[in-house]
Amino acid sequence: MAVISTNLAANSAVRYLNANSADQTASLSKLASGSRIVSAADDASGLAISTRISSDVTALTQAATNASHGTSILQTADGGASNISDMLQRMKALASQSASGTVTDSERTYIQAEFAQLVEEIDGIAQSTRYNGESLLDGTSDFSTGMVVVVGSDATSDTITVTIDALTSTELGVDASDISTQAGATTAIAAIDAAIDSVSSARANIGALESRFEFRSNTIATSIENLEAANSAIKDVDVAAESANLASIKVKTQAAVAAAAQANSMPQELLKLLQ
Incomplete structure (x- = not known):
């Protein structure tokens, strides 16, 4: 039915023009942002999954840093140990020298002077081997009882406990050793051997923890790579497909504009019937 009071054709053309224009805007937003999900309405479930994955990636990135710090702590401790x-080896050599009948008591006094200095230096190294202001080898830091390092996205289960044995002269049992006499030197040798074993055990524990951190760091790197790939599949826009979609929408928009122009001219054409 031909009417001039209501332009039904124009209304229809404008409706399609608005819809196509909105689709074109949405497509341009996706291409500009590089994301398939610009708003929650685009993919509500996909957005929820992507957000969770992004959260895990963020946590794992920090976990990788934590693991690196843990390795640095252990390397620092191993350097001091x-x-x-080395000092215990020297102390054993001095004790062996003093225990020999080839030296005199006066010479043993000189040997004891060096020995005593080395005992003090063991404590000096134990106290001065620090990380972030905390002494690692004197038993005063949390590392002596067990420091928990978070190395995953779950702060409860993804952890490694770092425990570093105290290596002071008292803990090693050489603080009371005196090699100024032949008998004292003989006794000191046994104490030093036990101390060397204790240090070797502590270093073995440190090395085992370093190895664990290394493998965990590799695992974290793999997890981050896989999660980012999964997140990309969910969230990132397919540029080729979206570009093709945009080209199609542009044609529809242009067609709607042309149709609206034609619809607006229809009442003028109907007026010719009155002439």
Whole structure:
């Protein structure tokens, strides 16, 4: 039915024009942002999953840093323990020298002077081997009882407990050793051997923890890579497909504009019937 009071054709054309224009805007937003999910309405469940994955990736990235810090702590502790082990070797040599009947008591006094300095230096190294202001080898930090390092997205279960044995002269049992006499030197040798074993055990524990952190770091890196790939599949826009979609929408928008123009001219054409 031909009417001039209500332009039904124009209304229909404008409705399609608005819809196509909205689709074009949405497509441009996706291409500009690089994301398939610009708003929750685009994919509500996908957005929820993507947000959770992004959260896990963020936590794992920090966990990788935590693992790196844990490795650095252990390397610092091992460096100090290595120096203590070297000093114990020297102390054993001095004790063996003093225990020999080839030296006199006056010479043993000189040997004892060096020995005593090395005992003090063991404590000095134990106290000065620090990380972030905390002494690692004197038993005063939390590392002596067990420091928990978070190495995953779950702070409860994804942890590694770092425990570092105290390596002071008292803990090693050499603080009371005196090699100024032949008998004292003989006794000191046994104490030093036990101390060397204790340091070796502590270093073995440190090395085992370092190895664990290394493997966990590799696992974290793999997890981050896989999660980011999964998140990309959910959230990232397919540029080729969206570009093709945008081209199609542009044609529809242009057609709607042309149709609206034609619809607006229809009443003028109907007026010719009155002439």
